[in-house]
Amino acid sequence: MSHARDHGGAHRPSRPTRDRLAPLRAFAQRRATAQLAAGVPVLPLLFVFVIVLVDVVGGAGMIWLSLLAAAPALAATTNGPRGVFCIGLLAAVLGARLGVRDGVPAGELAAVLSALTAVTLASGLASSLRGRRERVLAAVRSVAEAAQHALLTPIPETVGPFQVAVRYSAAAAEARIGGDLYALVSTPYGVRLIVGDVRGKGLPAVGTAALVLGVFREAAYDEPDLLAVVGRIERSLARNLGGDDFVTAVVAGYGQAGHLEVVNCGHAPPLLVRASGSVLPVEPTHPAPPLGLRALSGEVPSLQVLPFDDGDQLLLYTDGVTEARNHDREFYPLAEGLARHVSEEPAGTLDALHDELLTYVGGRLHDDAALLLLRKPAASRNAAAAPATPGPATSASGASGPLASEPAGSGPPVSGRTASDLVVSRPTGARSDRF
Template identity: 80%
Template structure:
């Protein structure tokens, strides 16, 4: 809405629309000669100007409408009291519309400030993922359901640590500022523990203890925490989250279902089940996609869910950013252009050794890795 409202004054024809309405009323009166019948419609000009212009534009259109109504009233021999009533209506509508335009402009400025703060909070919370981290290439796409807020309850992070590359993708129960606060708590603990703890389960335990102290009784976070401790091996801990998708070198997409169901983070005290560490092979040329349920639960007009695994098979390629862009575009097309839940996609690709060697030997190999959009 803010983007649309801001675009209105920049379109050259829209500010002229109230003037065209006034001109049309004048033309009808001149042709029809009906006098008082059409003159009150001149008030539509300043009323419409409130949606396309600021207070100054409204006053200008109102002044034009008042002047033309006076001229036409005299031309059509409208009685003085009737003409005064028309002028009073035009002036009243003009003043009310000018006030409405001023309030609209003020709300637009406030909304722009809030959006700017939300974007700053997002950049601080969801830091950009580097295109290259360790032996991997990575990309991320994130869309908040509240499009103007640009921030929601989904979370992701990818960090190099002394114990290998580690990453997390999660989904906080609920929406709004409480969900954002919980996401910030989880990411802060993860980034700290990922550097300190040699074992991935210890990282998960740190997050669980922190959430147990800070969350309410019915709040929780589903998450997948993964690590690459040594070449060729992938560690995954799934805490009630959707299973990651592993793309084999053959192009087949395999969901990494947890060996045993595990409760989400923050609910371990209510269950006797503890998180399970899965260790899997992760060879050169393979890719790992982590995502949130805003992707898999997105429905089209026929209430059909988006088939993420099939979409990944269609669009997977050597460039993670290009793969996610294609997936994201297809997802938006599936739902008709607007997501109704936060959605995050994080793709980790392990290039073949030959490709990695060529990239490392390139002239820009010492430069800082660019950030993915």
Template identity: 80%
Template sequence: MPVLPVLVITVVVVADAAGGAGMIWLPLLAAGPALAAATNGTRGVLCVGLLAMAMGAAVGIGHGVPARELVAVLSALPAVTAASGLASALRGRREQVLDAVRSVAEAAQHALLQPVPEMVGPFQVAVRYSAAAAEARIGGDLYALVPTPHGIRLIVGDVRGKGLPAVGTAALVLGVFREAAYDEPDLLAVVGRIERSLARNLGTDDFVTAVVAGHPPSGHLEVVNCGHAPPLLISATGSVGTVEPTHPAPPLGLRALSGQSPHLQRLPFAVGDQLLLYTDGVTEARDHEREFYPLAKGVARHVSDEPARTLTALHDELLAHVGGRLHDDAALLLLRKKTAGEPVPVVPRSGAALQTATSSAHRVTPPA
């Protein structure tokens, strides 16, 4: 129902009747079918055009306008209606094509960033992802969690740049990671496979920061940080710390330039501990006063035994901090090791990775 165009015609007719201005207002009736072209289909445009012509003729006759002058004024309405109908038909066809493209894009996005299960072995998992590009569900940030014979393995990373080139690089990294995570018993070998693939396919100025983590059957946590933001470790008691790399390594794709190799950190991961992996779109989000979002403080405020609830609260607070719209891709992945026999709450799917550590093999520093 073309409510707004009909309202425009009604306002024009009422204004003309109230002012008794004759034909002065009649040309404005063309605004009805023109507006209908933007809001309705071809049938709606034609109906609004016929209504405009009928009302225009009634107003002209009511004011005693000579037939020749009335026809001259109203002759523009059929032309505007025909042009508006054509514009509406073309708009409808473009929308159909766009819908088809969106359905294909959504399928590709779903294949690239595959859903993470709420439970993987003894772990609860939750994910939150927001792409900065309008109408997009993926961008330059990436994440994945893969159950393997060597334990679960996960990655969170950030591709340099934005747009389709960044999406292509993210797809490359995720494809290599999913294959290598299953095949390679050593987590450093997984990172090495990704590094070699990027060295062959990326330009000299391109790179990917990433944290690759794993939980082998031995029960400890393994972390390899390649130039990425350090994970947050949340103990079962709720304390939050930062897992700083003991030997900083360059981002993936830059090893040949730096000559440095990543190192493996082995961390204890007790029941109830959580590990939060994230991208810089979270920590570099600014409010209207240009203040960064304090992620560690936010985690301390919202941490719970339900990773999905924790990330939902963090994501909502992050959007409120930036005023509702992120300007960079942002990913959060939270992992919690649940106790034996602990019931799993039924919550909306989300993603998460959390970790705790207090060993001499790594540094866990309190957030600033």
């Protein structure tokens, strides 16, 4: 009896096993059918059958049979060599039978079939070369995508006390990489970030962007002073860039709770979004040249310290956004768009802003565009970043500069400085020996 139980137990699972495998077999069949359908040259087949039908109905003979040579050429645009040769063979067989049926002279029919054979061979070669180019392009795109991930490392949604979102679009869509750069790191001196734009496009711009980001990530951990971070980047570019190359950039840091440090080197001014919803451009109090051009101008950047409270947001971007034009050649109004779409979720804000930008330009940007939005949520009040070791950036005082601002709860933005929006600006002329 025990043997019977064992024997029966061994067979009882057999039917459920077949039942479990049935969906897998059905899925495999559907996949094979889909692959077969994708490889079938539907349009060339339809073309051949139309020619055959016209010939059968009209009995036109050579007038229509010569058009069969277009079928393999059409197949070469969408199918591989196998599909091309199949269409060529089908067209040759049907053409021969129709020629005999219509009484086409043997010499003329042979000429038609010879032309059809030559077109089929040429189309098969063209299809093979096209497939090879597509595979090479796919490999290049995968390498470019890997390079972009290594260069522009993904930024988490939360860094320190901040919510963060990033959107990047390369003008070279096939390469998926461009000359715009961004990075955000958490360091012993607080959260630090950079957004920049390299002059030019292509591989030289990518190489310069990699250089800037590498120096920034290293210096951000080593230097307690944000201006020293900028100085490290400047010195590296001075050694490695040509005379006409440069990088515009904004470097920012949150080292002391409630205050944001900003250094602008020839870049577009960031947009500060107050908790009240007003959008204010952070214009540099002492304009500085782009990175890599300091030796030519003699100007040095200055440090701005901005109040940055709970609910405030800061948008950094590249000129691919503000210089995007519509069909009327009008620039995209970024500040107005940000005011329309600002929310408590940076990712949602940038999604809406990016979609509106693409709609504004007609679906495709003609320059690299990067957007980085930093938001300090209200919940971070009790978990704000601890003050960093006091350095010149937080302890020095100097000439104060204007910032377009408005008091909380007021109406449209007004220009000017208020007690609640004090900007402390520290020029670095006295410390230029550090750079």
